[in-house]
Amino acid sequence: MPSSLPRSKSPLPPTPTPPLPKGKLSTASYVDPRERELRLLQEVADDLEREAEEEEKLAEEAEVRYAEFIQAMEATYKDDHEGLAWFCSQCDDSLVDLQDELADAQTQFEAKAYKYGQEIEDLRREIHAIDVEIEKKKKGIAK
Numbered sequence: 001m002p003s004s005l006p007r008s009k010s011p012l013p014p015t016p017t018p019p020l021p022k023g024k025l026s027t028a029s030y031v032d033p034r035e036r037e038l039r040l041l042q043e044v045a046d047d048l049e050r051e052a053e054e055e056e057k058l059a060e061e062a063e064v065r066y067a068e069f070i071q072a073m074e075a076t077y078k079d080d081h082e083g084l085a086w087f088c089s090q091c092d093d094s095l096v097d098l099q100d101e102l103a104d105a106q107t108q109f110e111a112k113a114y115k116y117g118q119e120i121e122d123l124r125r126e127i128h129a130i131d132v133e134i135e136k137k138k139k140g141i142a143k
Contacts (some may be wrong), residue, residue, distance in 0.1 A: 078085035
């Protein structure tokens with residue numbers, strides 16, 4: 001009775017392999033390490049999504065509160081033109097932009113300082129290793 005299924009050309013019988021995860025968790029009774037990793041990654045993704053939504057809500061609330069604060073301060077200084085000018089100079093968005101640029105520059109500086117510190121330590125280790133080799137060669141020549 002001929003089979004309608006194509007035969008494999010390999011003389012070895014096919015080995016059963018667990019199915020590859022395709023974005024959904026399988027219902028197999030064994031615990032595949034890939035499935036465990038997929039589950040952990042899904043949990044991390046869910047946590048990050050939840051945190052992002054919370055941060056967006058906080059940012060929106062902060063913008064609303066900031067607008068209310070500006071209106072309250074302008075109402076406070078409405079008859080005092082010098083005070084209003086001073087307040088506006090303190091609340092200028094360019095100052096916030098400059099503070100952001102300063103924070104970015106500080107972060108980049110700290111990253112470079114750490115990188116250069118690591119390079120210095122690597123060079124010190126190399127110098128020490130070469131000094132040890134020189135001492136060994138001096139002792140070998142002295143004998």
